[in-house]
Amino acid sequence: MNEALFQFIWQYSLYRVTGLHTVEGEPLTVIHSGRLNKDAGPDFLEAKIKIGTTTLVGNVEMHIKSSDWLKHGHQNDPAYKNLILHVVYENDVPDVAKNTPVLVLKDSIPAHLISKYAVLMHAPQKLPCAGQHSGVKEITKEAWLSRMLAERWEQKLADWNVMLENSTEDWRNLLYWRMAANFGFKTNATPFLLLAQSLPLNLPVKQRENLTQIEALLFGQAGMLDEDFEDDYPRELQKEYDYLKKKYNLRPIPKHLWKFLRMRPANFPTIRIAQFAALIHKSIHLFSQIIETHSVKEIEPLLDVTASSYWDTHFQFDVAQTRATPKSLGKTSIENIIINTIAPIQFLYAARQDTHALQEKSLQLLEAVPAEKNNITALWEDHGWKAKSAAQSQALIQLYNNYCSQKRCLECTVGLNIIRQPAIQAS
Ligand code: SF4
Incomplete structure (x- = not known):
């Protein structure tokens, strides 16, 4: 027996409720166990009991041993002055809580419950x-x-x-941050979020027509372009980024934050950044589309993006693969984004607008995945x-x-x- 179990037994009336008596021998009936109090003070508040013919409403304190009352110093604490009942598992020291009726529960608790x-x-x-x-x-x-x-x-x-x-209640911004964190999945969620927070949304959106510039901004801010590259593609990104960095006074996040170890290459942050760039490039009014769409079938095409062609043969800059494979986001990743970003943001938006029907729809969306x-x-x-x-x-x-x-x-x-x-x- 411990205090948590003892309180649980009292809370859910799991003892034999008939034939209870106080230690003074008066019949006792518990009408209402009271409200479990997790803060300071007695364990149960506003309980209702009947002792003899008198009904009492008030607080109840519980202990495994009655002597715990003294151990806990309740005799000097005014919060314990007006209890209606002291419930104990064992009454090892009688009359510790002066003028408070005592109920001993040890023999009323079924043994199999404890086991x-x-x-x-x-x-x-x-x-x-x-x-x-x-x-x-x-x-x-x-x-x-x-x-x-x-x-x-x-x-x-x-x-x-x-x-x-x-973000001054800017829902587009919230979606951008949360979506970025989701593109990092479990391992790179934090650097992805830092990357998005380091790059105001209006900058990639301004370059929305030009995928290379969006990639330059994202890879540059990710700290991944500060190297001597051999391939033309990263060199071009580097050139674009140097210009945009100066123009918008940008500061990249440290490259060492990104994790590649023990990951499947398809999940490398380089691939995810390129896919995220493709999403920004493809999306017009993504937030309103996402808020208004409640079917998986309609959301999936919005998120169905593929990294630019350089990544068909690469997982990292300058490391070419012999086999070309387009790096699409994939069904499981799309479902992950619906679960972790889209349904919750829809729910939050509906809650802030106080629209119960829309909250329901976001839950139904999750049930459809x-x-x-x-x-x-x-x-x-x-x-x-x-x-x-x-x-x-x-x-x-x-x-x-x-x-x-x-x-x-x-x-x-x-x-x-x-x-x-x-x-x-x-x-
Ligand atoms: S182990 Fe079972 S009983 Fe315990 S918390 Fe989990 S679901 Fe509940």
Whole structure:
């Protein structure tokens, strides 16, 4: 038994609720457990209980041992003066909370509930509830995944809101920054974002008709043109960039920020920068198109770009390949951008406009994209929980990273159901 489990048992009334008595022998009924308080002060606020014939409303404090009351110094703390109940697992020192009724719960807690919890907490596998969650109803799990997706977006979009405020509410700019970060995918997201932030959007947009100039600006600002090249193409970019750099007083980001190691060449930042340049070159009014489009079929062509022809035979400057392959962004990358940039920006835009119907559409967009395939979704799949769409794979990633890997099973609906199940069957 620990405090977190003890509070969980109280919060969800997982003890035998009939036949309760205070240590003084008065019958006790819990009408409402109260609201869990995660801040300073008593553990549960605004609880409602009945002792004998008297109904009481107020705060409840809980301890594993009654002597913890003294250990925590509550006897000197005015916040604990007007409790309606002191709930303890064991009453090792009687009458510590003067004039406060005491309820001892040890004998009212089913033993299998504690062992279920122990199994979760001591599970050696990465997913503590592996082999147990299949007993939880599908509808319960799906509702929990919806909650996880909302939580994921809340966390993500809090940062985006700050970015939006920093760019004087310029949505085009937010899309440009977020899209750039997404083109960096996991490994080069940060340098890609720094690159976009170092290059005001109006500059590449001004050169939109001229792909070479857009590439010169992007590769130059990426710090990748400060070398002696052999090929004509990078030399030309260099020449263009030197001119534009002086004209617009630009400062490139350091080249060493870019990572190439252990990457598939098709994902090299050079290829991604060239594809990003192609997107800017191709796009007219990309933001309004993206905000107004809610079907995967219509969005895919907007993002279907290919790096310029030099990259057909190169993954890096001056290193030629014998086989020519056009470097298109590819379906999986496009889906990744819909999941990580387009759907969230649509959701944020709809939320800021207070249009619930549009928020729904951004969620539906995510539901129309196939589930992602990565280590986390594979782990869930191995244990019998297969995401049906990107909305669910995003939710399962959130669940794994923020709950399962930290063993926060007591804060998880699936955990609650697993721990509660035998208690329900037994009652
Ligand atoms: S947090 Fe929930 S889903 Fe994750 S292992 Fe625990 S009970 Fe299972």
